[in-house]
Amino acid sequence: MTMSIIHRITGSALYLGTLLVAWWLIAASISQDYFDYVSWLFGTFLGRLVLFGYTWALLHHMLGGIRHFIWDTGAGLEKHTATKLAWATLAGSIVLTILVWIAGYATRGM
Amino acid sequence: MSKSPNDMRTPLGKVRGLGSAREGTLHFWRQRLTAIANVPLVLFFVGLLIALNGADYETTRAVLANPLVTLVLALMLISALFHMRLGMQVIIEDYVHGEGAKLVCLILNTFFTIAVGAMAIFALLKLAVGG
DSSP: OHHHHHHHHHHHHHHHHHHHHHHHHHHHHHOHHHHHHHHHHHHSHHHHHHHHHHHHHHHHHHHHHHHHHHHHTTOSOSHHHHHHHHHHHHHHHHHHHHHHHHHHHHHHTO | OOOOTTOOOOHHHHHTTTTTTTOTTHHHHHHHHHHHHHHHHHHHHHHHHHHHTTOOHHHHHHHHTSHHHHHHHHHHHHHHHHHHHHHHHHHHHHHOOSHHHHHHHHHHHHHHHHHHHHHHHHHHHHHHTTO
């Protein structure tokens, strides 16, 4: 129940988030100055917070989607299994988000 | 649904597999199809962003101008935007009840996704040709 509405909320967040993807691509296609400005903006504390949330929304929605694929086969619909899957989705999304950001900082070398 | 005198089909035969919206499971099917495509495409994009984190302008442009990157990112945008248009359509249909408001939201949903896609893909093509 709660996970269903979270799937919709993360989906809606990703919907608006595509503006950030488009913005980044457009910035890269315009000029060095504008690209540097957008990179700086994304790199501010608030920018990083939004991008961190964006990463989590994406991974949570992706795992939630995989959960739907499992349900589509008719499996995992029993009450206790569904509850376990819900917790696995939440835990998995948090762990994966942290891993993605560790990888990101490792690449950056800081 | 007016019944022509020569129509031999039963009412059941006419609606079977279509439903009241006359598109049957097409919406569901496309939602799942784009969802499957999104998994590898979006993971590639996440990997690309990790690799490009902290990269300077020239490096970023060079990577984004790579034909394979352009192609995969374009496919990701198309699949993801199609998927989110379908998802938002369901949300609108569930929560916006006035017919007029619902219609406006559905139209804006399509306009928004196409506009974002057009802008992002134009930027990708511009980068691809080194513009």
